[in-house]
Amino acid sequence: xxxxxxxxxxxxxxxxxxxxxxxxxxxxxxxxxxxxxxxxxxxxxxxxxxxxxxxxxxxxxxxxxxxxxxxxxxxxxxxxxxxxxxxxxxxxxxxxxxxxxxxxxxxxxxxxxxxxxxxxxxxxxxxxxxxxxxxxxxxxxxxxxxxxxxxxxxxxxxxxxxxxxxxxxxxxxxxxxxxxxxxxxxxxxxxxxxxxxxxxxxxxxxxxxxxxxxxxxxxxxxxxxxxxxxxxxxxxxxxxxxxxxxxxxxxxxxxxxxxxxxxxxxxxxxxxxxxxxxxxxxxxxxxxxxxx
Numbered sequence: 001x002x003x004x005x006x007x008x009x010x011x012x013x014x015x016x017x018x019x020x021x022x023x024x025x026x027x028x029x030x031x032x033x034x035x036x037x038x039x040x041x042x043x044x045x046x047x048x049x050x051x052x053x054x055x056x057x058x059x060x061x062x063x064x065x066x067x068x069x070x071x072x073x074x075x076x077x078x079x080x081x082x083x084x085x086x087x088x089x090x091x092x093x094x095x096x097x098x099x100x101x102x103x104x105x106x107x108x109x110x111x112x113x114x115x116x117x118x119x120x121x122x123x124x125x126x127x128x129x130x131x132x133x134x135x136x137x138x139x140x141x142x143x144x145x146x147x148x149x150x151x152x153x154x155x156x157x158x159x160x161x162x163x164x165x166x167x168x169x170x171x172x173x174x175x176x177x178x179x180x181x182x183x184x185x186x187x188x189x190x191x192x193x194x195x196x197x198x199x200x201x202x203x204x205x206x207x208x209x210x211x212x213x214x215x216x217x218x219x220x221x222x223x224x225x226x227x228x229x230x231x232x233x234x235x236x237x238x239x240x241x242x243x244x245x246x247x248x249x250x251x252x253x254x255x256x257x258x259x260x261x262x263x264x265x266x267x268x269x270x271x272x273x274x275x276x277x278x279x280x281x282x283x284x285x286x287x288x289x290x291x292x
Contacts, residue, residue: 006149007088008156010129011081015041015073026246027081028068031193031239034083035163036060036068037121041077045070052110054079057118060110061167063102064193065235067242080125084160086193088153090186092160099182099223104171111170121166124159131155184209184216185223189231196235197259202228237273240266244282251278 013027013036027045028034036043036054043054046069047062054060062068064086093102113121132152188205199205205228206216220228236258243254255266270278 006132007085007153009083010125010132011083013077013079013081015075015077023070023072025070026067026242027070028062028066029083031064032083032085033064033089034062034081036062036079036081037125038077038079040079041074043070043074043077043079044072047109054110055112057113057115058110059113059121059163059166061105061163062109063106065238066106067238082125082159084156086190088156089160090190092157093164094186096161096164099185103224105167108171111167113166113170117166117169120162124162128152128155128159181219181223184211184219188216188220188228192231192235196232197257200232200236202232233273237270240270240278241274241281244278251282254278 027036036045036059038054038056038058038060040056042056045052045054045060047066051071052060060068097105187209191205191208195204202217203213206213209216211219217228220226220231224231226234240254240258243249243257244251247254249257251267252263255263258266260266260269267277267279270281274281276284
């Protein structure tokens, strides 16, 4: 119960455990931000058709709504993944970075740590994980649970800022000041992550911020390079792809989960933006995984 309330989670990845670390596997969670820290060996991943080689001491940071595929790993590959809930991380990062900076990070997700930074990151990871595991096994009353949860969240906030500090020490970039348009875009993204399964109308998100759909769409395009509709479609299609690739849900169950009225409607929506049907997409991905 205590662990389920944590806004972040650790996953130790090793070539010796094929269930958590397989070539061709999606290693990211669609609606979370995260990082992969390579401790040993090397790993090759792809993000939006770009390939990255991750070596010992490298940190790979990914944003929500992205599918990170593991392409290849060495026989001795080991690392740790940390994934963070959006509701927890967005208020933290918004204090120190803006839209331009976040898009810079999306395009440049990988950094190589110095020996000193690597040792410090190991210390932070071990300290946070040990605290969570220690509290998870203790029998404490409700008041202690709440206090401990807030304490660990505070430690997690420090961890996030430490990661950002390491990132910008390796990728120098002067953060730009926030403006009203930045806030509109960030509010849109936060609302979209929460509501995209139910609300796919641009006008709905414009009304949430009390501006016209036309002005809203202009701002989103200006700040991100993509239209609001493109962002909505990307969210829906990316999760659909993840469910088709990484779950045993039927296509009807996926359509239900994404709040489409019928399986047929979902199929037409998917084919409109992907070019093939959900069934064809799943069959093609299964062939790739099986080496056919």
